Amino acid sequence: MTLILDGKAHAERMLAEVAAGVADRIARGHRPPCLAVVLVGEDPASHVYVRGKVADCARTGIRSVEHRLPAETPQADLEALVRTLNTDPAVDGILVQLPLPAGLDAKRVLHLLDPAKDVDGFHPVNQGLLLEGLPGLRPCTPSACMSLLKAHGIDPKGTRAVVLGRSEIVGKPMALMLLEAHATVTIAHSRTRDLPGLCREADILVAAVGRPGMVEGSWVKPGAVVIDVGINRVEDVALGERIFAADPARLATLKAKGGVLCGDVRYAEAALVAGAITPVPGGVGLLTRAGLMANTLQACR
Ligand code: GUN
Numbered sequence: 032m033t034l035i036l037d038g039k040a041h042a043e044r045m046l047a048e049v050a051a052g053v054a055d056r057i058a059r060g061h062r063p064p065c066l067a068v069v070l071v072g073e074d075p076a077s078h079v080y081v082r083g084k085v086a087d088c089a090r091t092g093i094r095s096v097e098h099r100l101p102a103e104t105p106q107a108d109l110e111a112l113v114r115t116l117n118t119d120p121a122v123d124g125i126l127v128q129l130p131l132p133a134g135l136d137a138k139r140v141l142h143l144l145d146p147a148k149d150v151d152g153f154h155p156v157n158q159g160l161l162l163e164g165l166p167g168l169r170p171c172t173p174s175a176c177m178s179l180l181k182a183h184g185i186d187p188k189g190t191r192a193v194v195l196g197r198s199e200i201v202g203k204p205m206a207l208m209l210l211e212a213h214a215t216v217t218i219a220h221s222r223t224r225d226l227p228g229l230c231r232e233a234d235i236l237v238a239a240v241g242r243p244g245m246v247e248g249s250w251v252k253p254g255a256v257v258i259d260v261g262i263n264r265v266e267d268v269a270l271g272e273r274i275f276a277a278d279p280a281r282l283a284t285l286k287a288k289g290g291v292l293c294g295d296v297r298y299a300e301a302a303l304v305a306g307a308i309t310p311v312p313g314g315v316g317l318l319t320r321a322g323l324m325a326n327t328l329q330a331c332r
Pocket residue numbers: 126127128129130151171200319
């Protein structure tokens with residue numbers, strides 16, 4: 032039987048833990064933690080993500096303050112806002128929603144953040160602490176994936192792990208965390224030769240490339256743990272016919288609704304082979320938000 036790694040249930044557990052931590056602080060006479068969320072422009076997906084993050088703040092008792100700026104905001108104005116939030120003692124965490132509109136330099140903004148308020152864990156100081164295996168604010172998605180593995184008694188020690196994708200947000204920090212947990216880690220990417228063969232060696236396979244259905248069932252080693260970080264919307268029926276060949280219900284939904292969410296892994300195919308797997312939706316997506324709440328509480332402490 033394949034174990035379904037239920038991200039929703041685990042996110043609920045993580046959020047309940049954060050809520051208890053916040054309540055405890057308040058009971059001891061402290062103010063609640065405060066997260067400043069900076070959202071620039073009108074990217075619809077970013078608005079959806081920010082709404083979710085603000086809702087999770089409300090659920091856990093964290094105060095959130097939204098700063099919405101127009102897409103034409105000059106770099107200097109955005110940087111001035113970050114400097115103000117850095118020095119504001121009422122703000123514990125700062126989240127700058129990515130991607131920023133064209134013309135704005137995200138790296139420069141992220142490097143400007145006070146590392147102690149960098150709840151995304153994207154600042155070079157926090158990246159460096161992770162590299163050294165020291166405590167710091169760590170990127171939410173890979174931290175939450177590690178927490179999901181732990182909650183299911185899956186120990187990476189001694190395993191072969193393959194991480195597909197080399198982003199600063201997921202791929203690289205995920206590889207470091209698996210390495211810290213004593214896995215033997217390979218980072219694969221678009222230039223890797225024989226991706227299917229490499230993936231078939233993985234006891235733990237993490238897909239974080241943003242390409243719907245890229246990982247086929249035949250790429251998965253029998254019994255492997257598959258973590259699918261991808262959240263992609265598929266609207267192309269021809270593509271859907273290929274990636275949902277083993278999932279007629281999903282294909283029917285795509286045809287009926289004109290679009291459907293799909294991970295980087297062909298879930299229906301992979302679930303037949305894997306020992307454990309995260310679904311999309313209902314897998315890693317909700318965990319990222321829960322990780323952010325945990326980081327905000329940590330930054331406040
Ligand atoms: N956009 C997509 N994912 C993320 C994330 O984890 N953090 C931020 N700030 N923006 C994102």
